[in-house]
Amino acid sequence: MPPVRRSLARVLPLLLSALLAGCAAPAPRDGAERDIREAVADWARTPPEPLAGIPLEGWAYEVSAVRREGGQATVRADLRYRLSGYDPAAAGSAREVRVVREGGRWRVTGDRAAPGALPQLWDQGPVTVVRGAHSLVLGVGQEPATLSAVAAEADRAVPAASGAWPGPWAGRAVVLVPGSLERMAELLGRPAAEYGGMGAVTTGRVGAAPAPADRVVVNPAGWAQLSPAGRGVVLTHEVTHVATRAATTATTPLWLSEGFADWAAYRGTAATPEQAAPALARAVRRGELPGELPRTRDFAFGGDPEALARAYEGAWLACRMIADRRGEAALVDLYGRAGREPWPVALREALGSDPDGLTKDWREALRKEFR
Structure with missing residues (x-):
């Protein structure tokens, strides 16, 4: 018998004993x-x-x-x-x-x-509950009046999101209001500095598989600095993410996801591009016309706030341009297709365009808007 085969013959019984031991029933608990x-x-x-x-x-x-x-x-x-x-x-x-x-x-x-x-909200203290017509607001360390005001804003945001997104969704929002920016960061498992200038964020898994409802998490420090109109825009933006979650996948461009949420938030308001996109307006007038639509990394928090603002504003204006030129139904169709089809195919089927053509149209629209 060759040496290797003799080695296997000696080891095989030991391997068999180990396998049998591994397959045995677990030891009984004491x-x-x-x-x-x-x-x-x-x-x-x-x-x-x-x-x-x-x-x-x-x-x-x-x-x-x-x-x-x-x-x-x-x-x-x-x-x-x-x-x-x-x-x-x-x-x-x-x-x-x-x-x-x-x-x-x-x-x-x-x-x-x-x-x-990640901790649960109730790990941070006693929870106060406020129910709205379309919302459930849970807060820690907040006055009931503050939570009621958030619920009222959420109740306005839900119909606004439904008006922009006709696709199926629950039509309800769960909003968490922790006691501070630091407590918000604990719930999200990220550094507080990433959320300093934000009014709220949304958590949740993308895709159509059954999942718990998204949570809109309010930054109480940022929220307090917003005007009433600003609070409406922020909460409608986040609730729109909740509404579109099932249609959003890893293939959905981030600029489309964020731009659509902003488009829904500003839809029906009197806000002009000059008012809602000041950072981008300044850049274009300085001769810094973007060469491409915002990339995923452009939306990263913790960097240059002006660059971040330009990314969100540019995404919003791209969606606004599509809705104005092709109709709201075309924008909604593009969003749905982008989550299930390759991006060039989604553009061709929804808009009869291609990535280069869309970028060219967007850049021309920015040049005309902010000349």
Whole structure:
């Protein structure tokens, strides 16, 4: 027998033993772990009292690991829940549950976001709930009057978004209002500096697969600096992202996604390009006409605020030009196709154009607008 084959013959029984050991049933849990899991299950049957005002359903913790040290234990679990009437699918959150042994029994003392997981709004303090006609506003550290004003703005934003986007969507918005910019950044898992000049952002997964409803997260510092008209524009922009989420995919150009949201926000207002696109107007008059439509990296936060403003303004004016020249239905058609077809195909089918032609028309429109 060749040497290699003799080696395999000797190793094969060892490999077979290892495989059989790996396929064996997991070791039974000891009594303490079983009691800890039962304590978590009993505790998690209903949401905690501080969350009583939030319309929660399907509240459940699925334990994945237990780490015990004497009379204390840390339990890793996945929290699943829905906001009743708003979430078409369960939202998820990785949690760490703290358990202690007292009087011969295990008792849960609380939970928090697991390391590396994003916190939930209620991790930041007691939640105040305000229901609007088309919105659910959840706030921490905010006056009820402030949350009611946000709900009223959201109730105006939802019909405005529906008017711009005739495609199917829930027609409801969930808005989170944390206590500060820093708290907002915690919820999003990003540095606070990225959101300093923003009034709100939207979270959520793109695509048509069932997913929890998007959350519009308000930056209270930025929100306070906005005029009433500015708040309407910001919230309608974000709600439009919620409305178009199912039609938005990785193939949708970011300029189209952001420009469409701004087009919906300014649609029906008296805002002129001079008023709504001042940074781009200044650049064009300096002889700095953009050579191409805004790229994905142009929308990155934390850089030059003037460049960021020009990206958003240029995207809005591109969508405005399409709607003015080809009609709103053509713009909506382009958006829908861009999420499911290659970009050149979407342009050809929706507008009878191509990328170079669209860029040329946009640049000419900017030159005429800001000459």
